[in-house]
Amino acid sequence: MIKSVEFITSAPDVAQCVEHHLPEYAFIGRSNVGKSSLINMLCHKPIAKTSQKPGKTLLINHFLIDGRWYLIDLPGYGYAKAGKTQREKLRRMIERYCLLREPLVSLFVLIDSRLEPQAIDLEFMEWLGENEQPFAIVFTKTDKLTNTQLATNIERYKATLLETWEELPPIFLTSAEKKTGEQQLLDYIGSINESLKTDKTGR
Numbered sequence: 001m002i003k004s005v006e007f008i009t010s011a012p013d014v015a016q017c018v019e020h021h022l023p024e025y026a027f028i029g030r031s032n033v034g035k036s037s038l039i040n041m042l043c044h045k046p047i048a049k050t051s052q053k054p055g056k057t058l059l060i061n062h063f064l065i066d067g068r069w070y071l072i073d074l075p076g077y078g079y080a081k082a083g084k085t086q087r088e089k090l091r092r093m094i095e096r097y098c099l100l101r102e103p104l105v106s107l108f109v110l111i112d113s114r115l116e117p118q119a120i121d122l123e124f125m126e127w128l129g130e131n132e133q134p135f136a137i138v139f140t141k142t143d144k145l146t147n148t149q150l151a152t153n154i155e156r157y158k159a160t161l162l163e164t165w166e167e168l169p170p171i172f173l174t175s176a177e178k179k180t181g182e183q184q185l186l187d188y189i190g191s192i193n194e195s196l197k198t199d200k201t202g203r
């Protein structure tokens with residue numbers, strides 16, 4: 001469980017992100033997918049703004065976790081009502097962050113477990129692949145489905161991914177409502193942090 005969360009900064013662009021030497025993990029997905037809710041579940045604190053209205057997060061929000069790693073709340077992509085200019089601006093900001101952010105270790109791409117695979121998410125993950133940016137998939141809102149529906153949707157998603165990917169990324173199932181998936185996500189981040197430590201010191 002996360003013990004301490006410190007809000008560090010909100011940056012309008014990667015150029016304004018804080019300099020540090022800790023691993024950074026960013027949460028991203030379509031607007032309203034449940035990013036802020038998931039982050040709040042992980043932190044056991046309402047640190048990220050949640051709302052019924054999509055498009056709330058417009059900045060790159062940095063949180064220092066247990067003094068060991070950074071959690072980044074990125075804006076949602078593809079929010080239709082945001083207008084074309086705003087959407088384009090956010091897309092560029094997100095892409096710049098993904099390409100240029102040195103401490104970034106992995107992204108967590110959030111996917112609404114209720115929906116069939118959406119082009120916008122698949123294309124974003126393909127773009128990450130082309131740019132060699134590691135990511136994991138986090139399915140959200142699993143409490144809104146029965147176990148059978150959930151299993152069907154996850155299998156369908158995997159099958160779709162395997163049409164373009166040779167290997168599946170790590171996949172996590174979460175519900176901010178039921179508070180599930182927390183330990184798996186934190187274990188995964190913890191294991192990467194450990195391996196980064198040995199990379200530096202373990203030779």
Ligand code: GTP
Nearest residue numbers: 031032033034035036037050051055056076176177
């Ligand atoms: P933006 O920052 O606006 O792009 O949205 P977001 O991705 O941060 O989503 P947010 O966490 O604000 O959640 C959007 C809506 O989905 C809210 O009404 C949440 O209460 C709801 N929600 C989020 N996660 C879950 C979940 O696990 N289960 C259920 N049932 N509802 C959820």
Ligand code: MG
Nearest residue numbers: 035036049057
């Ligand atoms: Mg949000």
